[in-house]
Amino acid sequence: MFMELVTVVGVYATLCWLYENLRTPVLLLVQGFQQLFLGGQTSLPQKYGPWAVITGGSDGIGKGYAHYLASQGMKVLLIARNEAKLKRVADEIMANHQGAEVKVLVADFSKGEQIYERLEQELAAFDIGILVNNVGVINEKPIQVDRMEKRMLWDLININCGAATNLCNIAVPAMKRRHRGLIINISSLSSVAPTPYLAIYAATKAYMTSFSLALRQEVAPYGIECQTVAPGYVHTSMTEYLNPAEGQKNAFSIRLVKVADMIRYAGYCIGKVDQTTGHWSHGIQTATLNMLPASLKLRVFTRLYTQLLHEYSNTDKKTT
Ligand SMILES: NC(=O)c1ccc[n+]([C@@H]2O[C@H](COP(=O)([O-])OP(=O)(O)OC[C@H]3O[C@@H](n4cnc5c(N)ncnc54)[C@H](OP(=O)(O)O)[C@@H]3O)[C@@H](O)[C@H]2O)c1
Numbered sequence: 162m163f164m165e166l167v168t169v170v171g172v173y174a175t176l177c178w179l180y181e182n183l184r185t186p187v188l189l190l191v192q193g194f195q196q197l198f199l200g201g202q203t204s205l206p207q208k209y210g211p212w213a214v215i216t217g218g219s220d221g222i223g224k225g226y227a228h229y230l231a232s233q234g235m236k237v238l239l240i241a242r243n244e245a246k247l248k249r250v251a252d253e254i255m256a257n258h259q260g261a262e263v264k265v266l267v268a269d270f271s272k273g274e275q276i277y278e279r280l281e282q283e284l285a286a287f288d289i290g291i292l293v294n295n296v297g298v299i300n301e302k303p304i305q306v307d308r309m310e311k312r313m314l315w316d317l318i319n320i321n322c323g324a325a326t327n328l329c330n331i332a333v334p335a336m337k338r339r340h341r342g343l344i345i346n347i348s349s350l351s352s353v354a355p356t357p358y359l360a361i362y363a364a365t366k367a368y369m370t371s372f373s374l375a376l377r378q379e380v381a382p383y384g385i386e387c388q389t390v391a392p393g394y395v396h397t398s399m400t401e402y403l404n405p406a407e408g409q410k411n412a413f414s415i416r417l418v419k420v421a422d423m424i425r426y427a428g429y430c431i432g433k434v435d436q437t438t439g440h441w442s443h444g445i446q447t448a449t450l451n452m453l454p455a456s457l458k459l460r461v462f463t464r465l466y467t468q469l470l471h472e473y474s475n476t477d478k479k480t481t
Pocket residue numbers: 216217218219220221222223240241242243246268269270271295296297298320347348349350391392393394395396397398399400
């Protein structure tokens with residue numbers, strides 16, 4: 162009797178894990194075959210509308226999405242703080258993708274509530290088909306909550322949670338009227354478990370995943386899609402701190418995926434699946450972590466980040 166119960170629980174747990182972790186790859190395969198044999202794929206501008214708005218579009222993952230979406234015929238609006246950098250990236254996109262239309266908008270999401278009235282007015286001029294809520298910041302290195310600067314605490318909340326929340330509030334009404342649109346919310350593998358010494362960042366990403374999954378259910382009846390992307394380590398300025406000196410490697414740097422490789426996979430996922438890690442290798446990492454019960458995941462993350470905390474405090478000691 163006991164063994165039967167263990168078998169039933171084991172089979173049930175395995176089926177749940179398989180459903181959660183193989184749903185996206187299986188859907189991708191099915192959609193890929195459908196496209197190959199049945200054809201008839203509509204372009205992104207036809208399906209969702211002409212403009213793609215990308216927050217944090219001047220660097221890293223956001224810049225990768227901007228290039229990809231321009232290559233698919235979308236007009237692109239990039240939002241970030243540094244105007245000169247935005248213009249440089251806009252020129253780069255126009256030079257790389259013939260006929261691409263790119264506009265830039267300067268905004269600092271760390272300023273919080275005060276910026277959204279102006280943003281709403283400026284965005285009203287655009288028929289937004291795709292909104293990529295990508296902007297995000299991280300504390301430079303692992304650190305205890307009580308040792309963080311107050312400014313950084315607010316930046317993490319205002320930029321990582323506030324921007325996506327407010328931009329959805331601004332963009333969704335017009336998407337509902339047009340009965341089309343796609344929202345892509347960039348979360349992180351950090352959302353999978355609470356992360357000591359990266360506590361606020363991981364919590365903001367758990368917010369993004371929760372918010373995005375709930376929003377998807379709210380907007381689906383209006384013909385709007387909402388995709389949650391939760392990548393692992395990607396080589397951008399955000400993860401530069403994980404890189405050891407030139408030519409060296411460590412446990413973290415070998416896991417870094419190039420932006421171009423991530424975008425090739427994440428771009429293929431657009432319009433096909435509602436949840437992805439953005440790269441197959443991150444899918445394997447997430448699925449492996451998801452085999453662990455929540456309390457064990459927390460232990461693994463605690464161990465990993467305590468190690469990083471010590472590495473960085475040792476580096477600080479050496480450099481001061
Ligand atoms: N890199 C990774 O390993 C990784 C993994 C999982 C998830 N993610 C998520 O992916 C997203 C992008 O990360 P990334 O690594 O590509 O970052 P990144 O390379 O540091 O780029 C950040 C972008 O955001 C802009 N930005 C920063 N602060 C801003 C502010 N206050 N207001 C407006 N724009 C601002 C930056 O431009 P300006 O500085 O000119 O404003 C830049 O365009 C984030 O949400 C991050 O959490 C990253």
